[in-house]
Amino acid sequence: MDLYLFGIFLLACCAAGATGAVFQPGRWYDSLNKPSWTPPDWAFPVAWTTIYLLISFAGARVAVLEGNAYAMAFWASQAAFSTLWTPIFFGLRRMKGALLVMAPLWLSVAGCVWFNFQLDFWAGLAFLPYLAWVTVAAALNATVWRLNPGVDPIVPADL
Amino acid sequence: MDLYLFGIFLLACCAAGATGAVFQPGRWYDSLNKPSWTPPDWAFPVAWTTIYLLISFAGARVAVLEGNAYAMAFWASQAAFSTLWTPIFFGLRRMKGALLVMAPLWLSVAGCVWFNFQLDFWAGLAFLPYLAWVTVAAALNATVWRLNPGVDPIVPADL
Numbered sequence: 001m002d003l004y005l006f007g008i009f010l011l012a013c014c015a016a017g018a019t020g021a022v023f024q025p026g027r028w029y030d031s032l033n034k035p036s037w038t039p040p041d042w043a044f045p046v047a048w049t050t051i052y053l054l055i056s057f058a059g060a061r062v063a064v065l066e067g068n069a070y071a072m073a074f075w076a077s078q079a080a081f082s083t084l085w086t087p088i089f090f091g092l093r094r095m096k097g098a099l100l101v102m103a104p105l106w107l108s109v110a111g112c113v114w115f116n117f118q119l120d121f122w123a124g125l126a127f128l129p130y131l132a133w134v135t136v137a138a139a140l141n142a143t144v145w146r147l148n149p150g151v152d153p154i155v156p157a158d159l
Numbered sequence: 160m161d162l163y164l165f166g167i168f169l170l171a172c173c174a175a176g177a178t179g180a181v182f183q184p185g186r187w188y189d190s191l192n193k194p195s196w197t198p199p200d201w202a203f204p205v206a207w208t209t210i211y212l213l214i215s216f217a218g219a220r221v222a223v224l225e226g227n228a229y230a231m232a233f234w235a236s237q238a239a240f241s242t243l244w245t246p247i248f249f250g251l252r253r254m255k256g257a258l259l260v261m262a263p264l265w266l267s268v269a270g271c272v273w274f275n276f277q278l279d280f281w282a283g284l285a286f287l288p289y290l291a292w293v294t295v296a297a298a299l300n301a302t303v304w305r306l307n308p309g310v311d312p313i314v315p316a317d318l
Contacts, residue, residue, distance in 0.1 A: 008232035008270075011263060015239035018260075022251060026316025059235070063228035072222055073167035076235035080174035083239045087246030091315055092181060101177075104170060111167075154315055156250055157185025 001060050009059035012079045013052035019086035020048065028093070033147040038140060051130045058116055058123035065119050074111035078130075081105035094153045095145035102138040109134050160219050168218035171238045172211035178245035179207065187252070192306040197299060210289045217275055217282035224278050233270035237289075240264035253312045254304035261297040268293050 025041075039047070055075070062071045081104050089098035109131050117124030184200075198206070214234070221230045240263050248257035268290050276283030 002228070005228055005232050008229070008236055008267075011267075012232075012236040012239040015236070015243045015260075015263070018243060019246065022247065022253070022256065024316045028316060028318070059232065063231055066225050068227070068231070069161070069164055069222035070167070072227070072231040072235070073164050073171075073218065076218070076231070076238045077167055077171040077174070079235045079239040080171040080242045083242040084174045084177060087178070087250055088181065091246055091250045093315070094181070097181065101174075104174070108167075108170075154313075154318060156252070156313055157183045157187060159187070159313060 001057070002064065003060075005063050006056050006060040009056035009063075009075075010052060013056055016079060016082040016086075017048060017052060019083055020045070023086045023090035025090055029090070032144055032151075035140070035143045035147070039136070047129075047133050051133060054126040055112070055130055058112070058120075058126040061120050061123045062116055068115075068119060071112060071115035071119060071123075074108045074115060078105060078108035078112060081108060089141065092154050092156075093151055095141065095148070095151065099138070099141050099145055102134070102141055106131075106134050106138055160216070161223065162219075164222050165215050165219040168215035168222075168234075169211060172215060175238060175241040175245075176207060176211060178242055179204065182245045182249035184249055188249070191303055191310075194299070194302045194306070198295070206288075206292050210292060213285040214271070214289055217271070217279075217285040220279050220282045221275055227274075227278060230271060230274035230278060230282075233267045233274060237264060237267035237271060240267060248300065251313050251315075252310055254300065254307070254310065258297070258300050258304055261293070261300055265290075265293050265297055 055078075059072075059075050062068050062075075081101055085098055085101045085105060088094050088101055109127065113124055113127045113131050116127055214237075218231075218234050221227050221234075240260055244257055244260045244264060247253050247260055268286065272283055272286045272290050275286055
């Protein structure tokens, strides 16, 4: 595996990861009504760090293979939508908007699973935990939205 | 050109574009001290729309070529950092933080220019306006940061 390639894909993941560092859940998230199956707070950074390492590995493997067009396009798309979700949810508290972001994110990750498996078994496998996690995250987003109807979004322009 | 590929790359650009729609500059941005060479407000959506179309075209051309590994990795990286910048600058008003995001964004776009030109002349050319624009945007970010020392960041967790 080309470690420079791994590093560039990991750099892209750092953009998504940075949103989790700068848009902190804080007391507001603690105060929300959440379903019983909500993962504990410590699970989120652990899951994301694992996922970032796995998908950077998958990216580096598939990037050097012929016929990688769709796998690479969906890799880029999941990176962008993954970076978009946190600012919408935690930065603006727009739960419905964040749920709308989950749709192309989920589809992009599913696309990565599908097209990676066509090219490389280990790269496909490396995307499966991400698909499972983003499915849980989308269900959590939807449930939290339903359970907390009175949340006001933040409008930075008004501040 | 494979139009589905073009569509997936354009979808990824929509994540970055969405940040411009939901994190509006508003009165806060109007009130900032800006340099004389600041592009007019109307130029930003025009420039970004043009750039998104051009780089989706470049992505779709290069994705089907052998040896596209670095071009594709940098494409993904620019998409993620481009999506990160707006929430940091307009969502949190962290001008120095946004400037730190500009570094990997600029490098990723420069990487796209370099590696696209190795593979396909038109794809390389299609990334040049983006490199010019992100250079201007970085200079604007740095200058606005210097000219407005007293700006308080927003901390959503405190609201």
